Amino acid sequence: MKLINKTAIVTGGAGGIGQGIVRHFLSEGAKVAVVDINEDQGDKLVAELADLGELIFIRKDISLPESAAEIVAETVARFGGLDILVNNAHASKQAPILETTPEIWNLSFGTGTLATLYLMQAAHPELKKPAAASSTSDPAPESRACPTRSPTPQPRRLSVPLAALLPTSGQGTASASTSSALSL
Numbered sequence: 001m002k003l004i005n006k007t008a009i010v011t012g013g014a015g016g017i018g019q020g021i022v023r024h025f026l027s028e029g030a031k032v033a034v035v036d037i038n039e040d041q042g043d044k045l046v047a048e049l050a051d052l053g054e055l056i057f058i059r060k061d062i063s064l065p066e067s068a069a070e071i072v073a074e075t076v077a078r079f080g081g082l083d084i085l086v087n088n089a090h091a092s093k094q095a096p097i098l099e100t101t102p103e104i105w106n107l108s109f110g111t112g113t114l115a116t117l118y119l120m121q122a123a124h125p126e127l128k129k130p131a132a133a134s135s136t137s138d139p140a141p142e143s144r145a146c147p148t149r150s151p152t153p154q155p156r157r158l159s160v161p162l163a164a165l166l167p168t169s170g171q172g173t174a175s176a177s178t179s180s181a182l183s184l
């Protein structure tokens with residue numbers, strides 16, 4: 001159980017890959033806020049997984065700028081903190097180029113890049129807070145899959161290796177970015 005005492009937000013958690021992430025996080029002991037616009041599926045999932053662990057469903061459209069602060073506030077009010085943010089949700093529509101409207105184009109940016117920025121900014125103050133003491137026996141720090149609470153309060157730190165998102169050979173600028181990381 002690597003995520004005991006951890007709280008996670010998973011956007012798009014009611015369906016697809018997000019639902020898989022929610023199930024896995026619960027199985028590792030995390031408390032999970034499932035964020036999605038699909039209310040029926042979100043309610044159904046929470047009812048189905050209630051015996052596995054603590055989870056809530058938050059019905060929000062992540063493309064709306066005001067949603068981010070509301071999602072973080074509701075999660076913190078329910079679980080007392082926030083340790084993990086998974087920006088999983090994304091929506092897009094394909095259309096022939098001459099039929100592609102700004103609304104169609106913006107669907108992808110609104111749910112993908114913009115919502116990710118809104119949520120990272122809203123979550124940042126909570127993620128930066130020192131982790132509380134844990135009564136669980138954690139594995140050695142070097143073997144942790146994720147930062148976990150330790151007896152000595154330490155700042156949380158989210159590090160995303162950007163190189164993992166870039167082409168690995170023959171394209172782009174991966175070689176210049178192999179040591180890049182986004183840190184809080």
Ligand SMILES: NC(=O)c1ccc[n+]([C@@H]2O[C@H](COP(=O)([O-])OP(=O)(O)OC[C@H]3O[C@@H](n4cnc5c(N)ncnc54)[C@H](O)[C@@H]3O)[C@@H](O)[C@H]2O)c1
Binds near residue numbers: 036089091111
């Ligand atoms: N499925 C793939 O093969 C694949 C491949 C590469 C990357 N991805 C990425 O993985 C992520 C998940 O993919 P998936 O296949 O599970 O997608 P999916 O369409 O099955 O699920 C996305 C979830 O996001 C929710 N959602 C959509 N718009 C939303 C909004 N505005 N606000 C809140 N929730 C919203 C949907 O209701 C749905 O539950 C996406 O970011 C996708 O781009 C998927």
